[in-house]
Amino acid sequence: MTEAPIVNNTLTVEAVTYYNYTTPLEIAKREIKGRSESSFLAPTEILVKTKYAALNPVDVCLWQLCPTWLKRGQPKGFGGDFSGVVLQTGSEVKSFKAGDKIYGDIISPYSPYGSFANYQVIDVTKQTKIAKVPEGLPMEKAAGIVIPFATAYELITRHKNLKDANVLVLGGGTSVGMMGLQIVRHLGAKYILTTCSSKSNSIAYDFGAHETVDYHDKEAEYKQIVEAAKKHGKFDLIFDTCRDEVLVGRLKDVLKTKREGGKYIQVMGSNTMTYGTVRYTDMLPSRGNLREQILSKLRLSNYDFAIGNLSDGAGYAKAVSDMWEKKQFNVLVDTIYKFEEFQKAVDKFQTGYVKGKLLVEFN
Template sequence: MGEIPFSMKAWTYSEYGKSSQVLKLNHNVALPQVNEDQVLIKVVAASLNPIDFKRMAGGFKTTDSPLPTAPGYDAAGIVVKVGSQVKKFKVGDEVYGDINLKALEYPKVIGSLAEYTAAEERLLAHKPKNLSFAEAASLPLTIETAYEGLERTEFSAGKTILVLGGAGGVGTHVIQLAKHVYGASKVAATASTGKLQLLRDLGADLPIDYTKENFEDLPEKFDVVYDTVGETDKAFKALKEGGKVVTIVPPGFPPATFFILSSDGAILEKLNPYLESGKVKPVLDPKSPFLFSKAVEAFSHLETNRAIGKVVIYPIP
């Protein structure tokens, strides 16, 4: 791996605003300190999430880390240094993870849009052997969120589920996990016309074109509705008696279960066999990967809300 440098390139912003106006490539950023429970990662690939641009716009200033900051939650790369308490990883290991324990509470000042980042051992997992760094980087925050939501509804084999926003980062994983990991008897999912085949390919039995029909008017009702788009009020109309709605879009509307992910590498380790067998697949936006130098363009694409799956940055120098 060679010598670890004292400074590096990273995308940073020093004030809140739109990504196209505030995000700048900084060629002289100090490497993050590595605590005893952390590893230093040479980042090879990163992926973007809506929370990145919402944070950049000042969406949770009161609990944000100080500026300037480098955005990015999802990373895949190679361990180049380990803290004294680290037991699971060694230098040279290929790892991936969502590097921020609490999405909205003091995310790391140096995120994944940097040549190096530091993360706690418990937030990371070994990269699936069959996946590229770009594919692995696409997964952590969204697949962990998908899994956590299914767990919170006590989803299990034989149940039915409706996924609102099936072609997005979280939705593509909810479909696959529900069908191929939990053993759903039926998976329905909403998307626009051009994305229906993707839903079928992922395992959806009933793709619903939301531009042409209202899911809440379907005669069929479901055990679980997983809302990734913020239509929780309508979601209850598609629910069986005794069913559950889970949402990741604030404010959540009780009695829906609303949650914000706590990152956990153990979830990734648990799902690695399904990723390595090909039962569950990463879904990268067709325009991905974006070069590191094109991070602003990548954010602009994500901000259209038309991205499919995940927007990935690769390679990182």
């Protein structure tokens, strides 16, 4: 196994960093000092050699929205999702040992640490979204799991029973949507409809959709969703990964009421799926969505409508293992770049024309 380059109890890490939205992303060296003279790690820390890091919208949004006054002069780390190999463990770490292949998410907004770094020192009591890679799951796929999968898993499982359910996934071509399709199939949904472009059609079928609808013509999209609800029954769950407004204000013909157990859950995110320039206003929910959520919260609507975020993602790692074991799980990878070429990954990401995960690979 590779030894970490710790010299004089100091590890030199190469990491992608930035200062604020006006500064570029760049690779810089930073030193991590040993925690004590006798041990480089604190008792609850692990040292990891990164194998792959994966890009997510939140990484680019954090960079593009970082004001110039925030922790001025302190470089911020970039990225959250990764896979890697444990090199050392602190004296109190029981869950991992040297040599373990792990994957996880260490996102910590505007801290000096991010997953786009060749080594990571992780406190496993603070960064809890770390798990062992299931046997046989390739490391590049493992790197792309946590943010999209845990988000989809946490929000979808707010619906307590999807056995034989009808589910609509708005945005089956997004990374969160691809995970969502596989999750609802795994949870036993009977009929799965999704919206996506023709580029994502066959992927959506592979991941569990029974039918797809193109989202570009909004009235045609609405009509096809209503037709599907007439034929198969109203939806038990509508999971919106892309802030599609098509059903807002007209849920009557498509979603079961709150009393009937229906739920509409929208993933909080940007109102544009391209990330060339991100503005604060892009992150605000639309008036229609906000109205649905407020009416639902105040019990003034028949529908359970919520906008949600990834928090602890409880249960995601077990679900990944179960699904992988049952051959019901895959992660679509768009392109893998060398770490030194990370900017190419960011540039491609900012075009919005991405199919699956963009990764960087470390030597």
